[in-house]
Structures are given as C-alpha cells and as structure tokens.
Amino acid sequence: MTLPPPPFGSAGERQLQQHFGTADRADRFYDQQVRSRLTPEMREFIGRQAMVFLASADSRGECDASLRAGPSGFVHVIDARTLAYPEFGGNGVMASAGNMIENPHLGMLFVDFTHHHVGLHVNGVAHLYHDADLRSIHPGLPTDVAPGRGPEMWVHLTVEEAYIHCSKHIPHLEPAPRPAGRDANRPRDADYFTEGNRLR
Structure with a gap:
C-alpha cells in the first residue's frame, strides 16, 4: 500500500531533512506552523503590509524575484483562502505575470521590518x-x-x-519620506546599472 504524500513540504525538502537529521524538527514545524488557509491573525497582518516580495517561475523552472508595494492593505484579503493584488503598468516586461501564465504557482513573502520583525510566507x-x-x-x-x-x-x-518567517535575521528599518525631486548625482533608472556608470 502506497501512503499519500505528506500535506506540506517538497520531495527535496524531505530528502535534505533525512540527510541532515532534521526530519523530526521539520515535522513539528509543519504541524505547528504551516496552515492551508489564512488565520485571522495572518489576515490582519497582511492588511497592515505596504510591500510584498514575489517568487515566480516559468514552465522551465527559471525563477524571478520581484517586489510589489502600495498603501497598507494593497494586497486585499478576500477570505481565508483568497488574496488579490493589482498589477499596474511598469516597464512593459511583465515578467512575474508572464511566469504565472506558464506556471501559476506563486510565492509571496510579507515582512514587518518596523514593529514585530516577523514575516509571513503565503504560497498558492x-x-x-x-x-x-x-x-x-x-x-x-x-x-x-x-x-x-x-x-x-x-x-x-x-x-x-x-x-511564519522567524524574526532572527529581519533587520529593523524606519520608514522615511522620499526626498522631493530627483538627486542630480543619481543616474536615471534606465542607466543605473549600465556599464561604465559610476555614482558620484
């Protein structure tokens, strides 16, 4: 009789847990911390966040990491199993959204850098x-x-x-207003990382 796969954790995770002897500790984490839906506390946490880091991959598994930001609550919690956030016009590449067309699996990481120094992973x-x-x-x-x-x-x-993403290595950051106008010594975005460009 073949047992069904465990509810959380990839085959790669399980393989490394066996290799490094952390399977029991990982099982406790899966059992105590990982949820298949958002708790009321998670929903409230997301509603306070003004940014989220995204992880996506195309059909070949080639990855992309990106950032989305907006006013607190721009990622809208519809219910315990559903989130939605808006995509606005940017550079026209649409790398993250394009990946989602090929491979709909998306990872989101919300991080509170200013108060409780804790993070929340949401995958779906x-x-x-x-x-x-x-x-x-x-x-x-x-x-x-x-x-x-x-x-x-x-x-x-x-x-x-x-x-949860534990607080151990989350730095403390203080929000600050963006300076008015553009710094004349700062290259424009399109030139910022071009060869030969040096900050003055």
Whole structure:
C-alpha cells in the first residue's frame, strides 16, 4: 500500500531533512506552523503590509524575484483562502505575470521590518483577471489602491499554505519620506546599472 504524500513540504525538502537529521524538527514545524488557509491573525497582518516580495517561475523552472508595494492593505484579503493584488503598468516586461501564465504557482513573502520583525510566507495558485472581470466576482475589491492609476490586471491567489518567517535575521528599518525631486548625482533608472556608470 502506497501512503499519500505528506500535506506540506517538497520531495527535496524531505530528502535534505533525512540527510541532515532534521526530519523530526521539520515535522513539528509543519504541524505547528504551516496552515492551508489564512488565520485571522495572518489576515490582519497582511492588511497592515505596504510591500510584498514575489517568487515566480516559468514552465522551465527559471525563477524571478520581484517586489510589489502600495498603501497598507494593497494586497486585499478576500477570505481565508483568497488574496488579490493589482498589477499596474511598469516597464512593459511583465515578467512575474508572464511566469504565472506558464506556471501559476506563486510565492509571496510579507515582512514587518518596523514593529514585530516577523514575516509571513503565503504560497498558492495564481490567476490573472481583468479589473472588471474580478470585480464581477468580488465586488468588494478596493477602488483607490493607487490614486489616479487603474490596475492593468489583478493577480488572484488561491492559498495553499501559509507559515511564519522567524524574526532572527529581519533587520529593523524606519520608514522615511522620499526626498522631493530627483538627486542630480543619481543616474536615471534606465542607466543605473549600465556599464561604465559610476555614482558620484
């Protein structure tokens, strides 16, 4: 008789746990910390966050990491199994969203750098929606996420697992207003990392 796979953890995780002798400790973590839905505390935590780090990969497994930011709560908690956040126009590459078309698995990492110094991993399956289409399903979506800008699309995530990122190595950061105007000594974004460019 073949046993079903454990509910959390990849085959690679399990292999390394056996190799390094951490399987019992990992099992306690899966049992005590990993959830298949968002707890009320997780939902409240997400509602306070102004940024999230994204992990996506294309159909070949080639990875991309990205950042999304907005006013607190720009990642909208629909219910314990569902999140949505808006995608706005950027450089036109659409690397993260393009990966989601090929491979819908998405990892999100929310980090509180300023108060409790804790993080929350949320992994799940993403689908892309036009604004009007998702609003027809979830009319409670916020309408003022970015004043004066409308989303090109929404990323709708069905949560599969959520778990803590411990505070041990999370630095303390203090929010500060962005300086008015552009620093004349700072290269423009398009030139910032070009060969031969040096900060003065």
